Amino acid sequence: MQTMTLTINGTEVTAEVDERTLLLEFIRDVAGYTGTHNGCLEARCGCCAVEVDGDIVKSCNVLALQVAGRSVTTVEGLAPQRVAPLEHITTQSLAGVYRPLDALGAQDDDLHPLQAAFHKCHALQCGFCTPGMLMVLKDYLEDNPEPTRDEVRKAIGGNICRCTGYQHIVDAAMEAAENMRPVAAPAADG
Amino acid sequence: MKPFSFHSPRGLGEAVDLLERHGPGAQVIAGGQTLLLAMKERLARPSALVSLAEVADLRGWRYTDSGALEIGAATTYAALAEAELTGVPLRGWHTEIAAVAGDLADRPVRTMGTIGGALCAADPRFDMVTLVVALDAELDTVGAGGGRTIRAAEFFDPVGGTVLRPGEILTTVRFRPQDGFSGVAFEKFRYRVFDAALVSAVCALRLGADGAVADARVTVGAVHPAPVLATTAADRLVGGTPTAVDTVEIGLVAADEVLPAEQATTSVRRYQRELIGVLVGRAIARSHERAHTTTAGS
Ligand SMILES: Cc1cc2nc3c(=O)[nH]c(=O)nc-3n(C[C@H](O)[C@H](O)[C@H](O)COP(=O)(O)OP(=O)(O)OC[C@H]3O[C@@H](n4cnc5c(N)ncnc54)[C@H](O)[C@@H]3O)c2cc1C
Ligand code: FES
Ligand code: FES
Numbered sequence: 001m002q003t004m005t006l007t008i009n010g011t012e013v014t015a016e017v018d019e020r021t022l023l024l025e026f027i028r029d030v031a032g033y034t035g036t037h038n039g040c041l042e043a044r045c046g047c048c049a050v051e052v053d054g055d056i057v058k059s060c061n062v063l064a065l066q067v068a069g070r071s072v073t074t075v076e077g078l079a080p081q082r083v084a085p086l087e088h089i090t091t092q093s094l095a096g097v098y099r100p101l102d103a104l105g106a107q108d109d110d111l112h113p114l115q116a117a118f119h120k121c122h123a124l125q126c127g128f129c130t131p132g133m134l135m136v137l138k139d140y141l142e143d144n145p146e147p148t149r150d151e152v153r154k155a156i157g158g159n160i161c162r163c164t165g166y167q168h169i170v171d172a173a174m175e176a177a178e179n180m181r182p183v184a185a186p187a188a189d190g
Numbered sequence: 191m192k193p194f195s196f197h198s199p200r201g202l203g204e205a206v207d208l209l210e211r212h213g214p215g216a217q218v219i220a221g222g223q224t225l226l227l228a229m230k231e232r233l234a235r236p237s238a239l240v241s242l243a244e245v246a247d248l249r250g251w252r253y254t255d256s257g258a259l260e261i262g263a264a265t266t267y268a269a270l271a272e273a274e275l276t277g278v279p280l281r282g283w284h285t286e287i288a289a290v291a292g293d294l295a296d297r298p299v300r301t302m303g304t305i306g307g308a309l310c311a312a313d314p315r316f317d318m319v320t321l322v323v324a325l326d327a328e329l330d331t332v333g334a335g336g337g338r339t340i341r342a343a344e345f346f347d348p349v350g351g352t353v354l355r356p357g358e359i360l361t362t363v364r365f366r367p368q369d370g371f372s373g374v375a376f377e378k379f380r381y382r383v384f385d386a387a388l389v390s391a392v393c394a395l396r397l398g399a400d401g402a403v404a405d406a407r408v409t410v411g412a413v414h415p416a417p418v419l420a421t422t423a424a425d426r427l428v429g430g431t432p433t434a435v436d437t438v439e440i441g442l443v444a445a446d447e448v449l450p451a452e453q454a455t456t457s458v459r460r461y462q463r464e465l466i467g468v469l470v471g472r473a474i475a476r477s478h479e480r481a482h483t484t485t486a487g488s
Contacts, residue, residue: 041230058299063222063226154383
């Protein structure tokens with residue numbers, strides 16, 4: 001057993017763990033962030049994708065000790081990062097759907113542009129693959145804000161979705177890319 | 191997984207000591223992308239893991255005074271793929287190394303996976319295994335008994351695996367300076383983007399002052415337990431000019447050499463045989479084109 005610390009979504013979590021503990025297990029079982037899913041445990045499906053110091057990894061294929069001391073962002077940490085316009089969602093529907101965000105101290109309309117686009121474009125059915133899709137696409141779109149549809153498909157090559165057929169996921173990524181593109185800064189002295 | 195102890199040395203010397211102290215059950219973990227899959231299935235059962243994550247000397251790359259490119263064994267694919275954005279961009283045909291790193295596995299795997307990990311895992315379907323043999327890279331290692339330099343073609347055992355001794359660490363992958371080749375092209379075929387290659391092929395050419403091919407290496411991977419140099423095919427290229435060479439025909443020569451028809455008895459093998467011809471042909475054509483552009487431009 002070894003004692004280690006991870007900063008998960010801004011909160012430090014310290015625990016004594018078995019050396020065999022996977023990052024995925026630390027996130028879910030030790031820290032309690034169950035948004036990160038275990039779909040295959042063999043680096044195939046991408047449901048477990050999270051960011052470590054801003055870089056995307058499959059948390060089922062990394063030992064927690066390999067990244068001890070570093071900062072992890074899970075899907076729960078996505079919404080508070082940026083405010084997205086949400087005109088297409090009525091206040092009524094929000095109340096039921098986005099309760100978990102309240103629990104994390106976020107505002108109703110605090111969805112990340114990708115989450116908002118997934119909602120708008122119906123990019124999920126059962127939702128099991130969604131946390132991984134969102135994290136991989138966030139990582140990708142921050143690197144390449146103007147992708148083609150083919151590039152988006154390639155970026156999620158390591159993510160498996162058994163429901164949607166991917167079409168709407170690509171739609172959502174293209175929509176989100178537009179909202180995530182950095183807005184040209186206004187001239188300094190007008 | 192079987193229980194193990196986990197160690198994070200800060201330097202190479204400490205890593206070597208730890209491996210020696212923990213004996214034959216100790217194993218290096220770089221990115222863990224191959225090792226952890228094997229441990230989950232208990233195909234690998236290390237009693238101690240020595241992580242290279244904190245050994246800074248093994249990451250990144252540099253150009254030596256003679257122009258050779260030295261890449262640290264624990265450099266990730268993600269870092270290599272973004273080499274052009276760094277302070278030490280790769281030059282000329284060295285950019286093909288970055289291109290290969292950026293077009294394998296998937297984004298999350300590339301964040302963790304390292305070039306050295308792929309070479310030490312020595313799976314013939316891994317792209318870097320084929321590439322280092324194709325480019326005649328040198329591999330530096332260090333162990334309790336000291337260091338040595340091994341040519342890539344001798345690093346891989348023809349029946350599979352590597353010639354690394356227990357406790358030995360791969361530290362550096364060294365590629366020839368720019369003038370070592372004029373043009374390099376890597377080709378592979380896989381069913382889906384994140385699948386392992388069914389066949390990979392590389393052509394590396396050096397043109398003489400007259401514009402004819404002075405030196406050629408044709409390498410085929412993923413077919414046998416270690417990459418195979420197709421020397422007959424390569425010899426056919428020498429002395430020719432980039433435009434006059436019949437790439438299709440030489441592709442077929444390579445297929446006969448690497449996987450003769452009488453050995454291609456299953457459907458997968460027959461398919462691989464066809465792929466060798468096509469991919470070698472493409473690699474030759476593309477490396478010729480590049481060699482020509484480079485020479486014309488200089
Ligand atoms: C989903 C998935 C898809 C993939 N797709 C591709 C693909 O399309 N193409 C491709 O080429 N590869 C592919 N790979 C394989 C990938 O290239 C390797 O998993 C990765 O490069 C291994 O590097 P690592 O640092 O993770 O090695 P590790 O898993 O840490 O180590 C692998 C082995 O090498 C040893 N080792 C590692 N570094 C050293 C060293 N410096 N000195 C001595 N021994 C060492 C370890 O002890 C272990 O035995 C894929 C992998 C996954 C999981
Ligand atoms: S659970 Fe990690 S990739 Fe499937
Ligand atoms: S929405 Fe069900 S797996 Fe993707």
